[in-house]
Amino acid sequence: MSKKPRETANVGAGLWKATGMWAWLLFRISGLILVFYLGAHIIxxxxxxxxxxxxxxxxxxxxxxxxxxxxxDVALVVAVLYHAxxxxxxILMDLGVGIHRHKVIFWSAMAVVVVCFVIFAYVAFSYLANDVGPWNGALGVAS
Incomplete structure (x- = not known):
């Protein structure tokens, strides 16, 4: 039997460059963050x-x-937005929608995450700057 020649000298080289691999890895990490947060929150x-x-x-x-x-809290919002x-x-990929355009869909979703995060950060930090909102004692708790 003849052996197939290796395409690269380093087997596995370039695997971490693919958009899908990073999407998969970040999805798992954000899921773990949310599971640990939920457990800590309940406790x-x-x-x-x-x-x-x-x-x-x-x-x-x-x-x-x-x-x-x-x-x-802001980091949690990023994890929730990304994971969602x-x-x-x-789900769209499982339904067969945009299978051949998965990179475009991924980067579009990331753009929506960034826009939502910027809006959230603006609102959250404007509350902080004005000493109102869910932080800075607005919950009725004495500081």
Whole structure:
């Protein structure tokens, strides 16, 4: 039997350059982020209601006014937007819509993610700048 010649010296070279591979990897990462966030959210909210471990609901809300928590909220929005729109893209692919144009659909979905993120960030940070909104004590929690 004759062996097929290798196309490249490094088997697997270039696999990470494909748009589909990055879409797949980021979809899995964003899914894991959302699963861990949901678990942490349930644990924190359920324990804070009863004051378990010295934490109360007011303490949790005060922590959420911290800039680190706000940046994490913004990152969560990015993960949700990416995961949702990439999920729609995958459903379209499963239905046979745009199979041969998957790169265009992926980059279009990413453009929508960026636009939605810019709108969210503008609104969120304008609330912060004006000391109103869901952050900065507007929840009725004393800072």
């Amino acid at each position: 924190v909210i359920s324990t804070s209601q009863f004051g378990v471990g010295g934490g109360t609901f007011d303490n949790v809300m005060n922590f959420l006014d911290h800039p680190v928590a706000i940046v994490l 729109l990439n999920g729609v893209r995958i």
